[in-house]
Amino acid sequence: MQATNEYSGVDPLHASETTPGAPYPQDDPALAEDNAAGTRSLADDLEALVEDARIYLDAELSYQKTRAGFVADRLKKTIAFGAVAAFLAVLALIGLTVGLIIALTPLITAWGATAVVVLGILLIAYLLVRKAGQAWNSMMGAMKDKEEQADNG
Numbered sequence: 001m002q003a004t005n006e007y008s009g010v011d012p013l014h015a016s017e018t019t020p021g022a023p024y025p026q027d028d029p030a031l032a033e034d035n036a037a038g039t040r041s042l043a044d045d046l047e048a049l050v051e052d053a054r055i056y057l058d059a060e061l062s063y064q065k066t067r068a069g070f071v072a073d074r075l076k077k078t079i080a081f082g083a084v085a086a087f088l089a090v091l092a093l094i095g096l097t098v099g100l101i102i103a104l105t106p107l108i109t110a111w112g113a114t115a116v117v118v119l120g121i122l123l124i125a126y127l128l129v130r131k132a133g134q135a136w137n138s139m140m141g142a143m144k145d146k147e148e149q150a151d152n153g
Contacts, residue, residue, distance in 0.1 A: 097117055097121065100113070104117070
């Protein structure tokens with residue numbers, strides 16, 4: 001009894017009379033005659049070009065949507081973690097302020113310690129505001145056109 005292939009009923013160990021088709025459709029000689037360059041039309045080429053462009057556009061849109069979703073997710077996490085970090089930093093600065101006042105109280109009284117700490121914090125805030133103003137002016141200066149600078153200066 002011979003073993004047969006259950007799908008075709010043909011003995012897989014013996015060669016059959018018919019030759020199988022080419023493993024790749026583009027290698028099939030029967031199809032090569034139909035798709036010769038001389039028989040293709042410009043309309044077929046344009047149709048293929050439009051189809052390829054549509055496929056490319058769909059793929060690009062999908063990619064950009066995925067990328068935007070990823071960025072939005074990371075942005076949400078960044079904002080959330082940044083807000084928590086800022087809150088904790090404010091709490092730490094409050095603790096430092098209270099600690100400085102308590103530590104300086106025996107040396108210069110409670111009112112003196114409070115005044116020194118508050119004035120120190122205000123001085124730091126003033127210096128930071130000046131730096132921010134300089135950065136803002138620098139940015140605005142870079143945004144101005146050369147013509148506006150010539151008119152003003």
